Amino acid sequence: MKDNIAVIGLGKAGLPLAGVIAENGFEVTGVDIDSGRCEAINRGENPIPEEAGLSELIKRHGGKRLVATSDYGAASGCNVFIVIVPLFIDEFQNPDFGIMERAFRGVGRILAKQDLVVLETTVPPATTETRVRQWLEAESGLSLSAGEFYLAHSPERIMTGVSISRLREFPKVVGGVDIESGARALEVYEQFIPDMHQVSSARVAEFIKIIEGCYRDVNIGLANELLKIADTLEIDFYEAREYANHEYCHIHLPSTGVGGHCIPVYPWFLVKEMERLEKFSHSRLLRASREVNDEMIGYWAEKIVTRCMRVEKPLNEVKICVKGITFRSGVKELYHSRNLALAKFLMEKGLDVYVYDEMFAEEEILELGLKFIEPVDADFVFDSFQLVMI
Numbered sequence: 141m142k143d144n145i146a147v148i149g150l151g152k153a154g155l156p157l158a159g160v161i162a163e164n165g166f167e168v169t170g171v172d173i174d175s176g177r178c179e180a181i182n183r184g185e186n187p188i189p190e191e192a193g194l195s196e197l198i199k200r201h202g203g204k205r206l207v208a209t210s211d212y213g214a215a216s217g218c219n220v221f222i223v224i225v226p227l228f229i230d231e232f233q234n235p236d237f238g239i240m241e242r243a244f245r246g247v248g249r250i251l252a253k254q255d256l257v258v259l260e261t262t263v264p265p266a267t268t269e270t271r272v273r274q275w276l277e278a279e280s281g282l283s284l285s286a287g288e289f290y291l292a293h294s295p296e297r298i299m300t301g302v303s304i305s306r307l308r309e310f311p312k313v314v315g316g317v318d319i320e321s322g323a324r325a326l327e328v329y330e331q332f333i334p335d336m337h338q339v340s341s342a343r344v345a346e347f348i349k350i351i352e353g354c355y356r357d358v359n360i361g362l363a364n365e366l367l368k369i370a371d372t373l374e375i376d377f378y379e380a381r382e383y384a385n386h387e388y389c390h391i392h393l394p395s396t397g398v399g400g401h402c403i404p405v406y407p408w409f410l411v412k413e414m415e416r417l418e419k420f421s422h423s424r425l426l427r428a429s430r431e432v433n434d435e436m437i438g439y440w441a442e443k444i445v446t447r448c449m450r451v452e453k454p455l456n457e458v459k460i461c462v463k464g465i466t467f468r469s470g471v472k473e474l475y476h477s478r479n480l481a482l483a484k485f486l487m488e489k490g491l492d493v494y495v496y497d498e499m500f501a502e503e504e505i506l507e508l509g510l511k512f513i514e515p516v517d518a519d520f521v522f523d524s525f526q527l528v529m530i
């Protein structure tokens with residue numbers, strides 16, 4: 141019997157996956173609490189136009205092989221449930237499992253014997269085998285240890301903008317809460333992901349995704365720190381970096397910090413877990429990198445103020461344009477954007493700050509409570525992606 145697959149959460153990560161599964165010939169039920177988004181998908185309209193190749197998939201399968209709904213009951217005929225809803229951290233950097241719990245309890249209520257559930261959201265290690273298992277068992281009345289359903293983790297490894305090609309070309313791992321679950325999940329995923337690998341457990345699969353994010357956060361923190369040191373010593377960091385990097389040295393690029401839903405969040409999963417276990421010394425580097433990266437807006441603000449002083453105008457009349465407010469270039473997303481945080485930080489200091497971003501119309505900028513300017517009309521422009529003042 142052909143698997144009937146439900147994808148829970150049709151956001152930037154879930155919708156490309158649902159599209160790829162449908163493209164591989166499966167009937168897919170997409171469940172998302174955003175009914176407007178579901179209606180658009182069923183009309184064949186892509187709510188994430190910046191995602192390369194997704195519009196074609198949604199046009200071809202939306203409302204046909206891929207049916208989106210806000211009703212979990214409509215997925216009760218499915219035998220595979222893939223969950224990709226967000227996991228945010230609160231103001232104290234602790235994970236807030238509220239959204240995930242609602243999604244899994246929704247799945248638990250329609251779970252039947254021998255169904256497979258796979259979590260793709262990046263989570264702290266052991267989440268799948270503890271919380272997720274408990275939510276599913278409590279709602280379904282089924283028992284994992286009795287072999288009544290299967291449960292696995294397969295971290296989603298896409299990057300918004302190139303997610304479809306990532307799904308088709310990037311290696312992807314899966315690990316089960318038990319051996320049978322891992323094997324069953326591999327069997328299902330191999331039908332639509334070409335480069336699948338089974339690892340020994342769900343916990344290993346969870347850790348793989350987290351440490352990839354940690355590596356990048358620490359490396360960007362290193363680049364940011366080296367930039368500040370090079371600047372102090374009047375050394376061109378970029379010239380030095382070009383020749384320092386080789387097969388075993390991959391110093392990343394400096395920045396205004398690290399934004400988005402992923403990299404600035406994942407190190408906290410480990411830092412908080414080590415703190416909970418009172419192993420404070422185990423995650424010092426991860427915490428320091430987080431702090432170094434978040435503090436970069438102060439470094440750039442100081443440079444911008446120094447630049448303002450060269451303009452022959454009172455400081456608070458110098459028109460500063462921060463060009464680029466998204467968390468990274470080419471993605472219309474402001475979550476934890478350090479560029480936006482920099483613009484707001486300068487505004488709080490009483491400076492005359494405007495923003496420009498080619499992904500946002502003037503009205504959208506105004507709706508964010510910011511002032512819009514064309515770069516040519518500013519006294520100077522801070523290009524937050526290139527890190528240059530023009």
Ligand SMILES: NC(=O)c1ccc[n+]([C@@H]2O[C@H](COP(=O)([O-])OP(=O)(O)OC[C@H]3O[C@@H](n4cnc5c(N)ncnc54)[C@H](O)[C@@H]3O)[C@@H](O)[C@H]2O)c1
Nearest residue numbers: 149150151152153172173174225226227243261262299300
């Ligand atoms: N976007 C990326 O580039 C990326 C990269 C790596 C990993 N991820 C992972 O994917 C996860 C999801 O991220 P995203 O970018 O897709 O988020 P998103 O905000 O774009 O989408 C989340 C979707 O889930 C829906 N949702 C929320 N609660 C729900 C519920 N109870 N039931 C059904 N749907 C619900 C929302 O309406 C939304 O459409 C992240 O937490 C992260 O672990 C994303």
